[in-house]
Amino acid sequence: MRLVRRTVAVFGLALVAARTEAAKPRVYDLIAGNEHEYTVASGDTVWSITGRFTMNRDLFTSLNALAESDRLRPGMRLKVSDRHIVPRRNRDGIVIDLADRTLYWFEHGSLKSRFPVGIGRIDWATPPGRYRIVGRREDPIWRVPASIQAEMRARGEPVVAVVGPGPDNPLGKYWIQLSSPGYGLHGTNAPASVGKYASHGCMRLLPEHAERLFREACDGTVVEVVYEPVKIARDRLGSVFLEVHRDVYRGKPVDFDGVLAQLQAAGLRDAVDWSRVAEVVVRTWATPEDVTRHAPPAAEPTAWDAPAPAE
Known part of the structure; x- marks a missing residue:
């Protein structure tokens, strides 16, 4: 997990570079997703549903004529939309847009798959950049960085230094290492946080998506992280x-x-x-x-x- 404050500085430098390129914005040619019906399951909330579909909350309430005070009930049929402009930048590889919290996976010029991604909180921004997959681990051990231990201490929580494999591990069952030390893609033990700004900088996936990426994305695959609001x-x-x-x-x-x-x-x-x-x-x-x-x-x-x- 990327858990050092210098990521904020890295992010700032990346944005300066992005502004330099603003004179020639990219015009994409592909829109993926659609609007469809979703049946509310037990435990669903507006927060979890909009995260799963990387959907804006105001759009969700507008499509369904919901008031802020309305509660969701199991069995309700609601309109959801997962439509986004696809940031197709290369024929092959992965692009993650931090603005729409979506991972786009390309193969031979076509969109192979796309997954919702949980990314860094505002105070732990996920840094844009161009990386490669350099390794992977099943049942990873989380060695809690000092910065997060300090956060635990400040909140009055028990300070944990190491979390072994299992249901309490926030890395989930699969870790995919990127070419920046301590930075990667992984599963999660908090699936409702996927599609949200919720992590300490790394990018978390739903368990089934983390497993697929773990098994199918080869070492050397380019992972380009962009921020395009x-x-x-x-x-x-x-x-x-x-x-x-x-x-x-x-x-x-x-x-x-x-x-x-x-x-x-x-x-x-x-x-x-x-x-x-x-x-x-x-x-x-x-x-x-x-x-x-x-x-x-x-x-x-x-x-x-x-x-x-x-x-």
Whole structure:
């Protein structure tokens, strides 16, 4: 588990580099997932369901006309959506987008699989970067880093130095080592935290997904970790889609001016409906939304034309 404070500094440096590349934003060409019905099981909560589908809570409550006070009951049939713009950067390998908490696994240019991922808390940000799988362990032993032992002590919890294999091990049954010491992908004994900002920096998977990656992803596989709270896609028909997330890591401010700049740099200024873009930015539903302009261009967009983004 990556559990050292310097990851925050690494993350900051990576974001500086990302801003340098902002002049040429990537325009992707693939959207994965769909909207479908889900039957609530015993023990399900809004938190666990939205994590499993890496779904924005506001989108979930809107699709299902739920109030904050509404309780879920086993057997309820709810609408869920796991649609995301796919950050296809290479023909082969793995891309993990920290913004949508999803692992994308590519093979021969096609999307082989995608899994929800639990990533670092705001104060233990998972660092972006390009890594490789360099090893794996079944039934790993967790040697608790001093930084986490200090956190346990500060919270008045029993301080644990070593956790052996078994149901109490937060690494789960499988550990996949990346090319940065102490940093990897692993299972978990807290599956409800998958799809959330919940770890100390490493990336946790549902047990069945960790096992599949453990058995099928070869050593040497590239794992690219990115942070893209704003993603753009254009399909074969020319339709433009925009996916906007909250800037949880406070590294890439998400506002109308910033999105405007990205769309301009991508050469899509005249291809989008700016009123739709403003709506998408304000509500940050974290799902691909069609912002294609289907009428003559509107007046020149300016920052003061757009509503202020919600906090």
